[in-house]
Amino acid sequence: MVHSPNDKPATTLDTSVAVVGAGMSGLIAARALHRQGIDVLVLESADRTGGRMMAETSALGSRLDLGGQWVGHGHHRFSALAAELGATVFPMRTPKRPIVVGDARTISAVSPSMLTAAAILLAWEIRAKRGAPTRWNSTTVQEWLRKVPTVEARRLLEVLVEVSTTADLDRLSMDALAKMIHYQGGLSTMLSTNGGAQESLIIEGAGTLTDKIAAELGPRVLTSSRVTSISRDDKGVVLRTPSTLIRASKAIVSAPPPVSAKIVFDPPLPAGRRRLEQDMYMGSVYKAVAVYAHPFWRATTDAEFMFLDGPGFAVFDTSPPGGPGHMCVLVGGRDARELDRLDEAGRRQAVLGPLAAAVGSAEILQPASWHEKSWHLDEHACGGYSALPSAGSTEGIFPLPSDPIDNIHWAGTETASEHAGYIEGAIESGERAAREVAEAFRRDTAAHRRSPR
Numbered sequence: 001m002v003h004s005p006n007d008k009p010a011t012t013l014d015t016s017v018a019v020v021g022a023g024m025s026g027l028i029a030a031r032a033l034h035r036q037g038i039d040v041l042v043l044e045s046a047d048r049t050g051g052r053m054m055a056e057t058s059a060l061g062s063r064l065d066l067g068g069q070w071v072g073h074g075h076h077r078f079s080a081l082a083a084e085l086g087a088t089v090f091p092m093r094t095p096k097r098p099i100v101v102g103d104a105r106t107i108s109a110v111s112p113s114m115l116t117a118a119a120i121l122l123a124w125e126i127r128a129k130r131g132a133p134t135r136w137n138s139t140t141v142q143e144w145l146r147k148v149p150t151v152e153a154r155r156l157l158e159v160l161v162e163v164s165t166t167a168d169l170d171r172l173s174m175d176a177l178a179k180m181i182h183y184q185g186g187l188s189t190m191l192s193t194n195g196g197a198q199e200s201l202i203i204e205g206a207g208t209l210t211d212k213i214a215a216e217l218g219p220r221v222l223t224s225s226r227v228t229s230i231s232r233d234d235k236g237v238v239l240r241t242p243s244t245l246i247r248a249s250k251a252i253v254s255a256p257p258p259v260s261a262k263i264v265f266d267p268p269l270p271a272g273r274r275r276l277e278q279d280m281y282m283g284s285v286y287k288a289v290a291v292y293a294h295p296f297w298r299a300t301t302d303a304e305f306m307f308l309d310g311p312g313f314a315v316f317d318t319s320p321p322g323g324p325g326h327m328c329v330l331v332g333g334r335d336a337r338e339l340d341r342l343d344e345a346g347r348r349q350a351v352l353g354p355l356a357a358a359v360g361s362a363e364i365l366q367p368a369s370w371h372e373k374s375w376h377l378d379e380h381a382c383g384g385y386s387a388l389p390s391a392g393s394t395e396g397i398f399p400l401p402s403d404p405i406d407n408i409h410w411a412g413t414e415t416a417s418e419h420a421g422y423i424e425g426a427i428e429s430g431e432r433a434a435r436e437v438a439e440a441f442r443r444d445t446a447a448h449r450r451s452p453r
């Protein structure tokens with residue numbers, strides 16, 4: 001193994017398995033190995049655990065999530081984990097239909113623009129099911145949308161794709177979008193409550209689950225420990241953080257490819273993995289939650305909202321049953337980055353202003369507490385909801401390959417065989433990586449027993 005003679009870490013630690021990343025997938029992998037009596041150490045670059053999951057407490061004492069939160073339809077592992085950790089799952093309120101606001105006015109569901117957008121969505125879903133035409137690989141969503149006859153219909157489709165994928169529309173090919181739609185069971189499923197990706201919520205906050213797993217692992221989780229390099233040979237792996245050198249038999253890397261690309265691997269990773277790292281990027285997403293004494297808007301409106309003017313965004317009523325009112329705002333892709341130019345008060349006004357007008361109540365402008373996070377500015381997660389394939393690339397379509405490379409195993413939601421991109425996928429990938437490592441240890445032990453002394 002080759003180590004740089006400079007920057008010699010002060011401390012050396014030995015463990016059986018070093019896990020890079022204390023998001024859901026890394027923590028699940030570490031917990032599974034620890035429960036089997038395998039020595040494990042989790043190295044997390046941020047000063048907190050949870051990765052793309054993060055719960056906060058509002059001024060009114062309710063819990064809310066600034067990262068992943070919804071339990072989707074069929075997310076059985078996520079539901080089981082919530083039950084195991086004593087969390088309470090409640091169903092999302094199902095609105096009759098989203099209220100779409102453009103040009104500061106409500107757009108009717110039967111307007112020509114809405115009907116055009118609906119027809120295009122249906123056509124996309126049919127193409128996605130049948131297999132996208134080859135020319136879609138070299139056509140970006142932005143280029144394709146230029147054909148849409150009305151500005152309003154185009155903007156609605158833009159915002160819908162941005163909020164559901166967090167992609168930049170000029171970096172996402174129609175082919176990748178079709179594959180995402182097919183994989184997720186339809187764009188409407190990606191954004192819908194009953195039977196969709198947003199079926200239920202957790203009263204204590206989904207981020208509570210990663211907090212609890214990290215607490216179970218206790219001192220085996222080291223935060224503020226960014227892994228900068230991983231060397232490997234047939235005996236094991238050596239990981240370096242700025243302060244520590246960690247020797248292990250195996251490593252599990254749980255950061256998505258565009259983020260793990262910052263780690264120096266020695267010897268370099270095979271070309272296939274390097275292409276994934278180069279051809280993918282993290283989505284851009286801004287999430288905010290406004291908290292009110294009670295969900296007063298329900299007296300007049302029972303709906304989700306989609307706003308098309310300025311930075312387009314979606315708003316969902318995520319209020320816990322019997323608790324305070326929660327309005328959850330999601331802005332994706334370039335629109336999310338446009339908000340970076342404003343200060344906190346400006347961002348708050350940009351989303352609550354149009355919402356107040358749509359609900360017809362200035363009370364919306366005065367939440368008891370306001371919580372926000374721009375994930376693309378987070379230097380550890382680097383974005384969300386997930387890693388995305390660049391336009392023109394045939395790499396990076398979910399699920400990503402997860403074959404181990406020597407003693408390095410891969411976790412992370414992007415590698416999940418089911419529900420990749422979601423918390424469910426993160427759990428599945430962590431369980432699979434732990435299984436791979438435990439089986440490899442069993443094989444090594446059996447071979448060791450068989451070998452002559």
Ligand SMILES: Cc1cc2nc3c(=O)[nH]c(=O)nc-3n(C[C@H](O)[C@H](O)[C@H](O)COP(=O)(O)OP(=O)(O)OC[C@H]3O[C@@H](n4cnc5c(N)ncnc54)[C@H](O)[C@@H]3O)c2cc1C
Pocket residue numbers: 020021022023024025026043044045046049050051052053066067068069070071072225226227228254255256259260263285286287375380381383384385386411412413414421422423424426
């Ligand atoms: C705003 C937002 C909303 C979302 N909403 C939902 C939702 O409602 N439902 C749902 O199912 N999913 C949702 N998701 C997606 C979900 O949060 C993720 O799929 C899941 O949390 C990913 O977990 P992970 O362990 O795979 O990756 P991560 O959580 O990204 O974990 C990787 C960890 O590795 C760490 N790391 C990176 N590089 C290094 C290094 N060199 N050394 C050490 N540590 C390193 C990172 O800091 C991070 O903690 C959302 C995501 C976001 C951002």
